[in-house]
Amino acid sequence: MTNTIGCIEKADVILVTGSNTTENHPVLSSYVKRAVKFRGTKVIVVDPRRIKMSRFADIYLRQNLGSDVAWLNGMMNVIIAEGLHDQNFVESRTEGFEELKKTVEKYTPEYVEEISGIPAEKLVEAARLYANAKAASILYCMGITQHSHGTDNVKSLANLAMLCGHMGIEGGGVNPLRGQNNVQGACDMGGLPNVYPAYQPVTDPAIAKKFEDAWGVTGLSTNLGLKVTDMIPKAHDGELKALYIIGENPLVSDPDLNHAEKSIKNLDFLVVQDIFMTETAELADVVLPAKCFAEKDGTFSNTERRVQRVRTAVEPPGDVWDDWKITCEIGTRMGLPMAYADSEAVFEELRTVTPSYAGITYDRIDQVGIPWPCLNVEHPGTPILHRDQFTRGKGLFHAIDYTPPKEQADDEFPLYLTTGRLLYQYHTGSMTMKTAGLNDRAPECIVEISPADAATYELEDGEKVEVASRRGNINATVQISTTAVTGTVFIPFHFAEAAANKLTNAALDPVSGIPEYKVCAVKLSKAA
Amino acid sequence: MTTENTISINGNGFSFKPGDTILDVARKHDIDIPTLCHLKGATPTGACRMCVVEVEGARTLLASCATPAAANMVVETESPKVVETRKMLLQLLLASGNHNCAISGSAGSDWTAFQLKVHKDDGSDELCPVWGDCHLQELAYRYQVSGEAFDSTEVSYPMETVNPFIVRDFSRCILCGRCVQACNDVQVNNAINFGYRGAPTKIVAAEDKPLKDSDCVFCGECVQACPVGALVEKDARYAVRPWETTKVRTTCTYCGVGCQVHLHIQGGKVVKVTGVEDLSPNFGSLCVKGRFGFDFIHSPERLKAPLIKKNGQFREATWDEALDLVADKLGSIKDAHGADSIGVLTSARVTNEENYIANKFTRAVLKTNNIDHCARL
Ligand code: SF4
């Protein structure tokens, strides 16, 4: 997030898109709901499902799946046409406005209505509301990123925020909500194929040299590595021979699972390090047992970049180790001595090579976490990014055209499917499914369908139905709900025995490598 | 100090800011005015009247949580009149339900009959599930009262136990309204409210449905806010006693909000989770996963030793054996096919330190940049 969670309550307008906030970030959603209730903050929800947050919204817009660039360009079209943009901000803080202006010119509300299904006058209303706010915050999540053009979607949101000067101010910002406890930290720490910790590019020889010196090694690679979504096909083709998987379960979370499973089975060697025997671990040659969060010390970085402590509360169940210690032992055996007294010692090392964490120490975050960048031990941390300038200096507008999603509904697969999470389960369920109460609330895979679609396909609430796409099929229980919009069904991806990702499309965003989980075409038929 | 913004409490002068209530000023200076219904961050309701104080010139006692401090106000927080009122309020509350800890009084002849009846209602022969962790009990001790001063009132509504997370025991509910505010004003889930206004009032969900059939999302904000034993975590009820537990503060392991939690440990196990009050980012709030989804920690299905697969079957191995094998295999694959034939998936689930080490291992040991994680999936 460019801003903090607390900052949400200071916004006059909040645009929530592609985030089922009340179910996936419940505590954060209460900031939005309180703002509405006590400050009269106006909320705009743009989502393919009539999610609970829409009850708190002044304007609810339902876009066709994958039409986000179109409606965002449409909002900018209105804003520029009516002169509602922040001319000062655009002039002094950004570049590329003219190109943007040219690109969005054709996205008139009427044209956008054709693509997105959003009524023209509603779009105009939303555009005015957002632009006229003193401070408007954008909250988004996987509904924006999990598309074959997800990067374009994110850039379009940034365009909109910069255009209206809702950046670098209290109550503003473009705020991605991270779905997992330490996505932020995994990225910050160089868990990405193109960057070292603090996003220092691997292709820069000077950076490589810096890390060679810090780590006492030579020959660090300056080639871009493989993204997870490249690794799977490479494993399939036999180019990738071995995988070392730490705490992930790609065999439920990857797109087009049937293909992913074949690929992983094709590896010469698979090591999985986890707390449970997951679907992925079953396929491993070696399984290494790790401690869970309650058994270890360390830090997580939350969605607002706040680095917070994790503390040991209980003993692990057997002879299981910290993840860092296991990895260090393998590294040492392979020739690079990696020995640390404890997690704090690791942290002390990482902050010397991670400028944005340089000023953070366990002592300083004992009570309250600090949001990075925190450049030295006197630095208070940075709750709001881009206050005076953007990372690259001026903010760059990206002129982006709409391209349709990779798969369209047709006669054979007449319905759209979008996937996501439920309040009562988490990710692949390996943790939440151990709590009986959570299973009681969300026991099995459902397919959420609108009353009209249920009538068309003659389906009853609670009945089993087969859902098929071009890639596979699963059985799920029908849940008729007014949250669903006719023509689009929703399936949560938590359930391995009815894995939604057997259906989803592995078409990737060319930049981020994120698959198009949010759009594919399916058909329903009564389960045999 | 100018007299325009000075208030006298128990004979001492304090300055205040416009908008401060008497309670705010008192709390700021460690003067302990007792409250039951007051919930930080929510608008004061004055429902419980426990915070009444005597203000010079006022005809009646005033609820300090709802009375703004005013210039030259003279306040007594523990005057005989105040204490007498608080005593009576507490006695009425204690007589109003199954308050079967010692404070209900044990001198009367019908004590045994009362205990037996409560045991039957509770389905347990223990004292109240929050005995020792109850605000009402604390105040009863402080003001040395019991429940015997008034005839005990009938319990009007049966307990609700049909959801997996929260037991609602209306017999112990004192109708302070903290749960209603927690649900409506803090979490804004709008699931519960006062129902059947007039006697006998009940906190109801929807049209007095069980929580599981209402808008309730089992965030448990109401449980954490309840000052007595009316709302208790189902699994912690009778099983968790505060004097047998220790608390460790850490960060929730589910979503990216990073709520600060207290893990309550009893007998080496996590038995309950509560939100850390007063601190960002969650100020005490949690969701159903963060509060109730901790069973996986002690699941019998946890992996307990390294495993090596031989002929399609896993067998347990020592760490040395497993680590040697992994190092060996990765080393020989690297030699035979090059560093880029190996990939590492690190995790959005593990700590920064562990991600850093995974990054260092991949780059400095394997000598490849093939590292990613699945979190964007
Ligand atoms: S658990 Fe949460 S949603 Fe349910 S009644 Fe309590 S506060 Fe409201």
Ligand code: SF4
């Ligand atoms: S308690 Fe809920 S909202 Fe808070 S971090 Fe955990 S999962 Fe997220």
